[in-house]
Amino acid sequence: MPTATASQTIGPYWHLLEEKGWDDLTRFGPVPEGAARITLTGVVTDGDGAPVADGCVEVWQADPPASDDFLGWGRAATDAQGRYSFTTLKPGPVPGRGDARQAPHIAITLLARGLLKPLVTRAYFAGEALNDTDPLLAAIEDPARRDTLLAREAGDGVWQFDIRLQGEGDGRAETVFLDV
């Protein structure tokens, strides 16, 4: 059998796909009881510290479980400053492999000109007790590197998660990207 089809860059003109509202994961239905609406936002910068102004950021979360009112997926374009923003529901813990529990997280796919295949990372939430025992976070030994996966609360329900594609600078470390 043939192997998986090769990836190619999404290029600079992918915005033709963009539709209003896809950055709001709560747009299909009411916020379920017990769920909290949050904003996940951040700035994407390259190895020169320049904003990635033509990026496509996609998020996926397995919790709250998908339903007709909640797809669990969204897409946002970065703006001229490299900023993206999503409205979503704060995820809870999900099972890991074996008996492990994973700390709440949102999976992120970054696609852009200059990326021949997607970059994948995860946004965890600073201050969650489960972060200390999350298997993926625990596998990253360097605390400065691990910190790149933590979104910080920047205001009421607003979580800041910057993404640095390459190198260090402006007080930012290269984001941990995942081989999935």
Add this chain to the structure above:
Amino acid sequence: MSRSGRLDDAARDPIPFRPFSPGTQPPYDAPAYLSTRARHPARPLVTAPHTVTETTGPCFTPSRFPALADISATDGRAAQGERIIVNGRVLDEDGRPVPHTMLEIWQANAAGRYAHLVDQHNAPLDPHFRGVGRVFSDEQGNWRIVTIKPGAYPWRNHANAWRPNHIHFSLFGQGFAQRLVTQMYFPGDPLLPLDPIFNSIPDAAARDRLISSFDLETTQPEYALGYRFDIVLRGRGATPFEDGEHR
């Protein structure tokens, strides 16, 4: 995980997607494609064992995401250019069809210009061609679009650089880790050997599978030429040996 239910024990050890075969995917750092210079990670990636996060994914339905399979005309007015029918199947690496999965497509018009503000190539826009479509594979993984053959266009990667004719494809498959964004090319395009994006894929056979084939069976008399483009998404579980054993 049931669609409306909770994550249960079955979600604890989901069957992972298979690793990509060596050489069949492009690298992040491809010096001939200049835009990779400041955008590729310098650090090694961290391996993430597949959990429910990677093995499940969004379920797109035509009710929320309406299909648009014929983009060769707008409001009943035909776009300029050579009308073509592109069809194919979405399969996984075990040859199983991937049914009811969403495909997004976008492309330049026949003159090689995108209906996009950033594209300032001095070629005409076509008011009857927006260049964006969306289809869903059927039960057997089949899909089909009607469009216009896209033109080549210049870019500034190197001196006298032109992108070969191509159509962009975006697929989600059945899990987060099956996401695929790629480009379909056309047979016999003299620009292919010169294109750093196409040639970033190390394996020649993997490259060639991005080139569609002319398809006389799909071609409709007095209407449009047909092209075939099959898309393979990652399989699940271990890599099968040729004798059928798994490792």
